[in-house]
Amino acid sequence: MRYEINGRILELIEGDITAQTADAIVNAANSGLRGGAGVDGAIHRAGGPEIMRECRQLGGCQTGSACITTAGRLRAGYVIHAVGPVWRGGDQGEAELLAGAYRRSLELAAEKGLESIAFPSISTGAYRYPLAEAAAVALAAVMEHLSGETSLGRVSFVLFNGEIHEVYRGVLEQQIRNGGN
Numbered sequence: 001m002r003y004e005i006n007g008r009i010l011e012l013i014e015g016d017i018t019a020q021t022a023d024a025i026v027n028a029a030n031s032g033l034r035g036g037a038g039v040d041g042a043i044h045r046a047g048g049p050e051i052m053r054e055c056r057q058l059g060g061c062q063t064g065s066a067c068i069t070t071a072g073r074l075r076a077g078y079v080i081h082a083v084g085p086v087w088r089g090g091d092q093g094e095a096e097l098l099a100g101a102y103r104r105s106l107e108l109a110a111e112k113g114l115e116s117i118a119f120p121s122i123s124t125g126a127y128r129y130p131l132a133e134a135a136a137v138a139l140a141a142v143m144e145h146l147s148g149e150t151s152l153g154r155v156s157f158v159l160f161n162g163e164i165h166e167v168y169r170g171v172l173e174q175q176i177r178n179g180g181n
């Protein structure tokens with residue numbers, strides 16, 4: 001699914017984020033930037049050891065924020081390591097932290113003057129954030145960014161299977177009906 005905001009594209013696709021050609025791909029990282037399973041494991045495996053070398057130099061990244069490295073052997077130019085929250089029931093500031101991880105990723109990409117960025121569904125695997133709630137936060141953060149000043153012309157969500165893709169599509173359609181909120 002593709003949706004246009006201010007002449008810029010927001011798209012939902014099903015696939016593996018490591019195969020994306022965007023200027024930056026986003027990792028669902030932990031605050032120690034130590035690597036792990038899920039998207040994080042896949043990105044480090046595909047990108048090679050240079051990414052971890054840079055992560056060690058950064059030393060970590062706050063939950064609700066994001067940090068940037070080069071992308072090793074990946075086709076993307078950069079990896080943006082976004083640290084979403086662990087779901088703890090929803091009353092521990094999870095929504096604000098998740099929005100922060102998306103917002104900071106978008107800001108970092110815009111600061112570098114990038115044209116395209118690809119996100120996975122942050123926090124919805126090992127960190128157990130409920131999918132529809134996470135999709136609502138993620139899509140709202142991206143729509144807000146695309147309606148302001150930015151170098152980004154294309155933001156993609158690369159969703160790992162059909163079920164996740166369907167949930168994001170349903171939430172995006174609902175937000176469009178509600179006027180982008």
Ligand code: AR6
Nearest residue numbers: 016017028030035036037038039040123124125126127160
């Ligand atoms: N491409 C796109 N999406 C993927 C891929 C892939 N290659 N692999 C998994 N997903 P998760 P989190 C989906 O667990 O919840 C790690 O150990 C997956 O189906 O990767 O933010 C880190 O080191 C799910 O929808 O990230 C952290 O410690 C989504 O990506 C912790 O897990 C996110 O799942 C972060 O947990």
